[in-house]
Amino acid sequence: MTRYIIRRSIQSFFLLWLATIIGFTVYQLAPGGPLQFLSDDPKGTSADFNRLTRMYGIDRSIGAQYLAWLAGEDWLPNNATWRTGRCLSDSTRCGRGILRLDFGKSFYFKGESAISLIIQRMPATFILAFSSLIISVVGGIPLGIFAALYRGRWPDHIIRVLTVLVSTVPDWWIGLLLLIVLGGYLGVVPLGGMETVGDGSLLDRLHHLILPAIVSAIGGWISMSRIMRFEMLEVLNQDYVRTARAKGLSERAVVVRHVLRNALMPFITGLSGIFLLVLSGSILFELVFSWPGMGRLAITAINSRDYPVMMALFVISSFLGIMGILMVDILYSFVDPRVKYEVTK
Amino acid sequence: MRSQSNLNMTQVKEQTYWGAVGRKLLHDKITVAAILLLTFMISISIGASWIGDNLLGFDPTETNLRYRNKPPTWLLESWPQFEEFTQSCQLKGLSGCQWSWWGEVISHALTGIPNCFNAALGQCHWLGTDQAGRDVLTRAIYGGRISLRIGIYVAGISMTLGVMMGLISGYYAATLIDDIINAIIQTMGSIPLLFLLIILSRIFQPGPEGLAFLLGIFGWMGVSRLIRGQIFSIREREYIIASRAIGASIWQIMFRHMFPNVISIIIVVGVFNIAGAIIAEAGLSYLGVGIGPPLPSWGNMMQGSLGNFTDAPWLVLTPGLFIFLTTLSIYLIGDGLRDALDPWVKEARE
Numbered sequence: 001m002t003r004y005i006i007r008r009s010i011q012s013f014f015l016l017w018l019a020t021i022i023g024f025t026v027y028q029l030a031p032g033g034p035l036q037f038l039s040d041d042p043k044g045t046s047a048d049f050n051r052l053t054r055m056y057g058i059d060r061s062i063g064a065q066y067l068a069w070l071a072g073e074d075w076l077p078n079n080a081t082w083r084t085g086r087c088l089s090d091s092t093r094c095g096r097g098i099l100r101l102d103f104g105k106s107f108y109f110k111g112e113s114a115i116s117l118i119i120q121r122m123p124a125t126f127i128l129a130f131s132s133l134i135i136s137v138v139g140g141i142p143l144g145i146f147a148a149l150y151r152g153r154w155p156d157h158i159i160r161v162l163t164v165l166v167s168t169v170p171d172w173w174i175g176l177l178l179l180i181v182l183g184g185y186l187g188v189v190p191l192g193g194m195e196t197v198g199d200g201s202l203l204d205r206l207h208h209l210i211l212p213a214i215v216s217a218i219g220g221w222i223s224m225s226r227i228m229r230f231e232m233l234e235v236l237n238q239d240y241v242r243t244a245r246a247k248g249l250s251e252r253a254v255v256v257r258h259v260l261r262n263a264l265m266p267f268i269t270g271l272s273g274i275f276l277l278v279l280s281g282s283i284l285f286e287l288v289f290s291w292p293g294m295g296r297l298a299i300t301a302i303n304s305r306d307y308p309v310m311m312a313l314f315v316i317s318s319f320l321g322i323m324g325i326l327m328v329d330i331l332y333s334f335v336d337p338r339v340k341y342e343v344t345k
Numbered sequence: 346m347r348s349q350s351n352l353n354m355t356q357v358k359e360q361t362y363w364g365a366v367g368r369k370l371l372h373d374k375i376t377v378a379a380i381l382l383l384t385f386m387i388s389i390s391i392g393a394s395w396i397g398d399n400l401l402g403f404d405p406t407e408t409n410l411r412y413r414n415k416p417p418t419w420l421l422e423s424w425p426q427f428e429e430f431t432q433s434c435q436l437k438g439l440s441g442c443q444w445s446w447w448g449e450v451i452s453h454a455l456t457g458i459p460n461c462f463n464a465a466l467g468q469c470h471w472l473g474t475d476q477a478g479r480d481v482l483t484r485a486i487y488g489g490r491i492s493l494r495i496g497i498y499v500a501g502i503s504m505t506l507g508v509m510m511g512l513i514s515g516y517y518a519a520t521l522i523d524d525i526i527n528a529i530i531q532t533m534g535s536i537p538l539l540f541l542l543i544i545l546s547r548i549f550q551p552g553p554e555g556l557a558f559l560l561g562i563f564g565w566m567g568v569s570r571l572i573r574g575q576i577f578s579i580r581e582r583e584y585i586i587a588s589r590a591i592g593a594s595i596w597q598i599m600f601r602h603m604f605p606n607v608i609s610i611i612i613v614v615g616v617f618n619i620a621g622a623i624i625a626e627a628g629l630s631y632l633g634v635g636i637g638p639p640l641p642s643w644g645n646m647m648q649g650s651l652g653n654f655t656d657a658p659w660l661v662l663t664p665g666l667f668i669f670l671t672t673l674s675i676y677l678i679g680d681g682l683r684d685a686l687d688p689w690v691k692e693a694r695e
Binding site: 011015018019022026029030031164167168169170172173176177179180183184185186187188191283284287298299302303305310313314317318321322325 | 430431434435438439442531532535536537539540541543544545547548549617620621624627628631632633634647651654655658661662665668669672673676
């Protein structure tokens with residue numbers, strides 16, 4: 001088991017390194033260079049452009065730029081091949097590299113560092129992500145259990161209708177419609193945001209949270225209940241369940257003691273996928289509900305071509321996703337002793 | 346005994362697999378309805394310019410700045426009342442809603458409909474106008490061209506990639522090639538793909554084909570995993586070993602013997618992929634990084650509603666309903682195909 005954990009950790013570390021390369025490539029892909037937007041400014045001259053190119057160090061080789069972005073430039077040789085203009089003239093302004101959590105300064109939010117912008121918005125995204133996770137677990141598990149126990153009856157129909165619904169309309173569109181009707185017309189829920197200005201009470205925050213959380217939980221809810229239903233049916237067909245019934249246990253005891261316990265295990269794996277989905281899907285929901293989280297920051301960064309923030313968001317959300325999957329895998333290996341660590345298929 | 350069975354054989358009409366599939370499909374009323382609906386959606390988008398010119402009288406890109414964000418023409422009279430109703434709800438809470446105003450709202454709307462039918466070409470906006478005064482219905486019909494095209498392209502690209510990768514990694518299971526493909530899939534599974542997709546489409550600002558390409562190369566992993574599993578389960582079957590023994594080449598084995606085993610899965614997954622791609626395109630265009638305006642697509646039509654969705658709900662509703670009708674029909678066809686293609690469907694369902 002220790003070997004498995006070590007191997008998975010090394011794998012995750014490697015994945016993370018790949019993510020930094022992908023994130024950095026995005027920076028290089030920008031047509032006309034990442035500072036292209038500066039030439040949109042009618043007052044800017046080519047001398048200004050060259051000065052800024054030197055200041056941000058975009059004239060360096062790709063390898064030097066990656067190294068400085070990854071590990072910082074304060075330990076690199078003090079010349080223009082390795083350091084940015086800022087760092088050459090004033091060594092206190094050297095970038096410290098993403099390994100030391102310095103993602104550089106934002107282009108758009110002047111003077112703010114990318115990491116502090118993200119940290120400010122992280123709580124909002126996490127509140128939404130975790131409340132929708134809780135809703136999908138609380139709603140999905142019982143629905144899946146009942147659908148498996150009463151096959152072909154109403155829980156099954158609910159799952160089927162909801163499955164068709166989420167696979168045939170964008171889930172953010174459902175949110176938009178609900179927002180128009182419930183928020184815009186009936187005034188039951190607020191039209192967006194996280195709290196009313198000047199009123200930060202818990203009740204007000206919950207009032208703002210309820211619709212976004214429910215709508216962004218729909219997708220997870222469906223996949224949770226479907227996984228749960230499938231696992232339950234698998235376990236219900238096992239020999240030990242038949243044995244349990246044969247020895248005269250009540251149906252409730254069979255389900256609670258023998259079926260549920262075993263059906264819940266593969267379910268943990270399902271969690272990792274949903275964890276990733278919640279983070280990646282937050283962009284559209286945050287736009288619809290004007291939710292002041294990382295997704296909104298991403299939209300602003302993308303629309304204003306704020307590359308340092310884009311790269312930072314990409315690397316940090318990759319990190320969260322990879323760590324989420326790793327944790328779930330490790331947790332799974334503790335919970336289910338039958339899991340095969342070495343060869344898969 | 347023997348002659349009797351021979352007699353029966355001649356009486357039973359010869360059935361091919363695909364013939365049986367087709368018959369099963371047409372026997373299923375829901376699937377037939379879905380096929381009709383999809384045919385309708387495809388034909389209105391193919392005939393969009395004819396419908397726009399001869400039935401509606403609008404051009405999808407023609408702006409009319411004096412007629413922006415107007416409700417459907419037949420609702421023009423009842424709209425102020427509807428807005429008063431919503432204001433009554435906003436002011437006094439749910440209990441203060443003046444539900445009685447709905448009578449007038451409905452009666453005005455009902456008198457509006459015949460007027461709209463009798464109106465001259467280009468006088469009635471059946472589904473309102475957008476933020477630039479363009480006719481929403483015309484744009485939605487034209488939008489189908491882009492959205493359906495993207496759906497089909499994406500399904501084509503991701504299925505081709507996914508099937509190739511799945512066949513190769515299934516055939517070479519537990520070798521270096523398989524490991525490499527698995528590593529690629531794992532990497533793509535653990536980075537925020539949607540975010541990367543948004544960044545890339547913002548940087549390159551692709552047209553419909555480019556966007557389809559991006560969506561396709563990010564969407565083949567699930568297909569590949571599915572195909573790999575299937576191929577893995579048949580690769581040691583006798584007929585594969587036999588054909589290997591008589592010296593068949595790898596490509597022959599893959600495409601002559603393995604591919605036919607997974608073709609039904611490919612068809613079903615491909616159909617579902619089209620629906621998924623239409624929804625994905627809508628999301629990207631809604632964010633403003635997919636298909637750019639003047640070209641209408643269902644996603645970017647909704648983007649125009651960002652600031653004023655409560656004042657102009659038809660901007661949200663119309664494209665959404667077009668998406669819903671199209672993807673619903675595609676989904677139901679996929680569902681019907683899954684049942685029809687699988688001879689053991691009865692057991693599989695339970």
